[in-house]
Amino acid sequence: MKRTVFRGGTVYDPASRTAGSADIAVEDGWIVDVGSGLEGDEEVDCTGRGVLPGLIDCHVHLTMTGSDVFESVQQPFSLQFYEGAVNMAKTLAAGVTTVRDAAGADLGMRVAQERGLVPGPRMQVSLNMLSQTGGHGDPWWPSTCVVDLLPPHPGRPPVIVDGPEEIRRKIRELVRAGADVIKVATSGGVVSSGAGPKIPHFRDDEIAMMVTEASAAGRHVMAHAHGEGAKAAVRNGVRSIEHGHFLDDETLAMMAERGTWLVPTLSAGVGLRRALEAGVPFPDHIAEKIRERAGGSVRRAAEAGVRIAMGTDAPLLPHGENLLELELLVEQGLSPADALHAATLSAAELMGVAEMLGSLTPGKRADLVVVDGDPLDVQDLGNRIVAVYQDGRAVHVAPPRR
Known part of the structure; x- marks a missing residue:
């Protein structure tokens, strides 16, 4: 040997x-x-x-390329998987040897990497993001057309759900399809047609069902969440808050007490502002949400004792530029050593792989x-x-x- x-x-x-x-x-x-x-x-x-x-990025979307929603939905369906292979290689070349895909990649992509068919980071996949009707992941737009960045297919089930029993069945479908982690949006978001980040989505009984069913299958729940939506997610036992703008002191105290992780994805804001400045044709209401810069949660979270893991939300900042997130974490008050910890041992602990990575x-x-x-x-x-x-x-x- x-x-x-x-x-x-x-x-x-x-x-x-x-x-x-x-x-x-x-x-x-x-x-x-x-x-x-x-x-x-x-x-x-x-x-x-x-x-x-090897560095770890806890929030990527490997099948997505660029931030122009309307350009993306005009591409052939299967193109996403070929672009995904390119994005995997770019991510690996950036020193990121493990990722958690936060919607998009399916089981086949993970298996292809494991078998050495495609070079790329080790992967945990969520497949898709649970959303309530009219929520952050609902592809319906006011014109009554559908602009779906993550169209369903056999390896990526549709995920618009309302009520605990629909959620129970849907999580079982996601696990059957190969999900390693369950992703949900418990608030509105920036790049979607619906409500902004300050509007909470799903009620407590629905979020509690997600956590219960995921736990029964040996999975955790990661929540796209801001403001009151983040507070509800923490209250009901999710493992990590993704993005996490508008977190008040009560939410941060709950996160520190319960061991809930924060994955700030600071790169996403940088990437969206760059895209806006470059002339990407966002609708006015989305452009306004991008301009509403929401800072301060990371610094306050660290001071409150909240555990932080690195995630970028690539491709909002392009795949391969993942390590800018470390610089942004330092700008928010982390020491360089702590920023690196967020991208190594903290990230491994969040993903449950610290015994090996x-x-x-x-x-x-x-x-x-x-x-x-x-x-x-x-x-x-x-x-x-x-x-x-x-x-x-x-x-x-x-x-x-x-």
Whole structure:
């Protein structure tokens, strides 16, 4: 069995949130030793470079490309899966070796990656997003036409539901179709025809049913949620709040007490504002929601003791630019080490995979990212990636920097 040693790098340790010089020994895709002076059959020279655990993005949409809703719905149905393969490769090249797809990717995409048919990050998939009638995921528009970014197919069931019993059956359908996690919108959103983020969706008995049925199947619930919709989601036991604008002190205190995660997706706001400035033809009411910048939740959440995991909502910021999220988290008050923790061990804990991923420790899978310079400097980190390894195998090597 071949033993490879990654030698002499500055290794980021999420447990201590520090970085120091160390060698990492890998055998058969697993980390077997971390220390100094390790021996191996071959080595990767990491001198003068940083070594990070494979990064984790807890909120992506791999079958979506771009933020122009009306352009997207004019494309052939199956094109999304070919674009998805390209987006998977871009994500992997960005140092993101694991993702949680928050609606779009189906079981076949996850299996294709697992079998090595398509290069890309490891995946947990939600398939689609539960929405009430008239909610954030309802594709009906006031003109009575349907603008559906996630049209149903056998691997992605339709998800407009009302009432606990409809929800019970729908979650069972999603689990049958291969969902690893259940996604729901408990509030309105920005890029949809309906209510804005401050309007709550679903009642307590409906959200409680989601959590009960998901738990019975060994799944968690992730909630697109803002404001009062987030409070209801936390009150009824969801595992994570996605986006999380307009969170008041009571909601943050509940999240800290109950261990509810926040996945802020700060990149989404940056991407939408860029698209608006570039002339993407959003309807006036959506453009107004984009302009209504809602900041402060991340800083206040961290101060309240809420656990934070990294997510980007790509492609609102394009796939492959995922690591900008780290810079945005630092702008919101996290230290660089804490931002990296959000993208490694915290993200792994949220997704329930911390026994295998999230840190460079013996017994875990050998997902590593080699970067130029100090690994604790997240500024422009995406452009400093030298190589990405998955199970100890190089899956991306960047061209030499000029």
